[in-house]
Amino acid sequence: MSVSGTTATVSAPPRIYAAWQSLSEETGLAPAYMIGLDGCRRGCLFCHARGDWEAFAGEELSRESLAHHFRRAREWQCCTIQFTGGEPGWRLAEIESALPAAGDLPLVLNTSLDQPLHLQAELLAAFKLVIVSLKFGRDQCAARLGCGSDYLGPMRERLVAMYEAGIPLRVRHLVMPGHLDCCLRPTLDWLVRELPLVPVTLLLGFVPPPRPQVPELQRTLTLDERHAALAQATRSGLCWEAVGAQIPAMKGHGTGPELVDVVIDAAGAICLPTMGPAAQALAAGLCAACEEEIP
Numbered sequence: 001m002s003v004s005g006t007t008a009t010v011s012a013p014p015r016i017y018a019a020w021q022s023l024s025e026e027t028g029l030a031p032a033y034m035i036g037l038d039g040c041r042r043g044c045l046f047c048h049a050r051g052d053w054e055a056f057a058g059e060e061l062s063r064e065s066l067a068h069h070f071r072r073a074r075e076w077q078c079c080t081i082q083f084t085g086g087e088p089g090w091r092l093a094e095i096e097s098a099l100p101a102a103g104d105l106p107l108v109l110n111t112s113l114d115q116p117l118h119l120q121a122e123l124l125a126a127f128k129l130v131i132v133s134l135k136f137g138r139d140q141c142a143a144r145l146g147c148g149s150d151y152l153g154p155m156r157e158r159l160v161a162m163y164e165a166g167i168p169l170r171v172r173h174l175v176m177p178g179h180l181d182c183c184l185r186p187t188l189d190w191l192v193r194e195l196p197l198v199p200v201t202l203l204l205g206f207v208p209p210p211r212p213q214v215p216e217l218q219r220t221l222t223l224d225e226r227h228a229a230l231a232q233a234t235r236s237g238l239c240w241e242a243v244g245a246q247i248p249a250m251k252g253h254g255t256g257p258e259l260v261d262v263v264i265d266a267a268g269a270i271c272l273p274t275m276g277p278a279a280q281a282l283a284a285g286l287c288a289a290c291e292e293e294i295p
Contacts, residue, residue: 014038014091017058019069021076026170026201026241029108029129032080033073037061040087042112043146044135046176046209046217053086061091067100074105080128084110092123099126118161131170131201132159137186141179145214156190163195171195174203175229178216184229188236196238202229205244 018036025032038053059065073081081103083095089111099107106128111117113132117124124130134155136142142151163169173187184202191200204226212218221229233240 014061014094015053015058016061016065016069017053017056017086019072021078022082024205024243025080025082026243029080029082031076031078032082032108033069033076033078033105034082034084035066035069036084037086037088037091039090040085040112041114042087043148045146045213046174046206047146048207048209049084049086051210061094061098063098063100066098070100070103070105078105080106080108082108082110082131085112087112087114089113089115089117092117092120096123096126113155113158113162116158116161118158118165118167121165121167124167127168129168129170130162131172132162133172133174134159134187135174135183137179137183137190141183145217156194160194163198169195170199170201172201172203174206175221175225176206176217177219177221177225180225180228180232185232188232188238191238192236200233200238200240202233202240202242203244204229204242 015038016035017038018034020034020036022032022034023030036049036053038058040047040050070081083091088095088109092109107126109124109127109130111130111132112135117130135147136145136151139149139152143149159169159171171191173184175184188200191198204221206221208218208220230242233242
C-alpha cells in the first residue's frame with residue numbers, strides 16, 4: 001500500500017516494516033509480539049508509525065516470514081501475536097493466507113476500522129480479539145487532526161455491526177492533551193449507550209509526534225489530565241483498563257527491540273513510544289539517574 005497524504009492505493013504484497021515485543025498491552029495480552037504492516041489511508045497528524053514504514057521497506061509478508069516471527073514470539077515467551085500498522089484491516093486475506101499451519105499463540109488484530117470489517121467475518125475468525133482504535137469524539141477534532149470530517153458516523157456504525165456479528169471486540173481510546181471534554185467524554189458516553197459490554201482501554205501514554213503540527217499535541221498529558229481521564233472512566237460504569245500511565249512490570253525473559261525511540265516534548269518530558277524490554281531498561285536507568293541527582 002503506497003500512501004500520499006490521506007489517499008492510499010493498495011499494492012501487493014504487503015510488507016512487515018517492523019516487529020517488536022511490547023509490554024504495554026492490556027492485561028492478559030502482554031508480553032505481545034507486534035507485527036507492523038505498512039500502509040494506512042488515514043492522515044493522523046499524531047502518527048508515529050507512518051515515518052517508520054516510509055523509512056524502512058521491511059520484508060514481504062509471506063508464510064515463511066510469519067513462521068519466523070511466530071517462532072521468535074514463542075522464544076520471547078509472548079502471550080499474543082498482534083497485527084498492527086499502518087492499517088492491517090486492508091490485509092486480512094493476505095494475513096490469513098500467510099498464517100503458519102501450526103500457530104499456537106492467540107492472534108489479535110489492531111485496527112483503525114476505516115473499512116467495514118464485519119463483512120469479512122470469515123477472515124476475522126482467525127483472531128481471538130479485534131482491538132478497534134476509536135480516536136475521536138467529534139468530527140471537528142477528527143478533521144483538524146487529519147482523519148477527515150466524516151469520521152464518527154462510519155466508525156460507530158462499523159463498531160455496532162461488528163458487535164452484532166459476534167466478533168470479539170475491545171475499544172481503545174487514545175487520550176490526547178486538551179481533548180478530554182471534546183473526545184474522551186463523548187466516546188465514553190456513546191459506548192455506555194450503544195456497547196456497554198465491550199471492554200475499553202484508555203491509552204494514557206500519549207507521545208508528541210515527530211513533527212508536531214498542532215499546538216496542543218506538542219506535550220504529554222499532565223497529571224491532572226490523567227486523573228480526570230480515570231475519573232471519567234470510573235463514572236462511566238464501563239469495564240475499562242488504563243495503560244501507558246507507568247512503566248509496566250517485566251514479564252518473561254524475552255529480548256526486546258535493540259533500538260529505542262526517544263521523544264522529548266515541548267516541556268522537556270522524555271517519552272518512549274514503544275515499551276519493550278530495551279525501552280524499559282532505558283526508562284529504569286533514567287529514573288535511577290534522576291533519583292541520584294535529587295539532594
